[in-house]
Amino acid sequence: MTTEQPSNTTRKRLIIGGAVAAVAAAGVIGVVSVNAQDPDPGTKTPVAADVAGGNLAQSTHLTIAAATKAAQAALDAAVKENQHVTVAVVDRDGNTVVTLRGDGAGPQSYTSAQQKAFTAVSWNAPTSVLARRLDNAPHLADIDGTLFLGGGAPVTARGGAPIAGIGVAGAPSGDQDEKFAQAGVAALGN
Known part of the structure; x- marks a missing residue:
């Protein structure tokens, strides 16, 4: 074959x-x-979708200018009292928008300020208030990225919904940190 x-x-x-x-x-x-x-997304034909019927949510975020203004006001308040702090401003989703590290601020203050800001916006409450809640719910402290120490303050919209958080870290007490964070909130007119 x-x-x-x-x-x-x-x-x-x-x-x-x-x-x-x-x-x-x-x-x-x-x-x-x-x-x-x-x-260049302008070279593509946009895809339109009809999302009527409650399928859209609108949220409010601080502008970079407003976040910077708040952070600078908080830092200025600390400098007036001769404190060396870091200030962080996060948006509603907990993403850092602005961080200002003051002259002489300790290395731990950078992360602490971000975590305080995240905690304040997440629960829409000052972190000093939230720290007291740990007595009844100690496992709250196990949530990643949070820090239940005084120094975080929420920024709210007119209706009371949180739109940002300001965290300050580095002063000798959380009460001082929170006072400086509140100065940042006040600078925004809330």
Whole structure:
């Protein structure tokens, strides 16, 4: 029994055809990849979706200018009392918007200020009030990213909903830190 071997011509055609198919596929993938990374969203046709029926939520956030104004007011209040602190302002979602580390502030104050701000906005309450809640619910302190020490103050919208948190850390007491955080809130007119 004999088996037929493909001729050299057939073999060459198969190799060339496979190579052409591979190049074509790579080109399509390359085009898709380039289009996915297009930095100019204006070149795309926007996709419209009808989201009526309560499928949209609106939230309010501080501008960078307002967050900076609040942080600077808190830092200025601390400097007036000769305290070396760090001030952090976080948005409603707990993302840091502005952090100002004052001259001479300790290295631990940076993270502490952010955690106090996050805690204040998360529960819409000053962290000194929240610290007292630990007596009845000690496991609250186990929540990642929170710090239940005085020094955090929420910033609220007119209706009372939290829109930001200001945290201050580095003064000798949480009461002082919180007083400085409240100065930042006051600078915003709340």
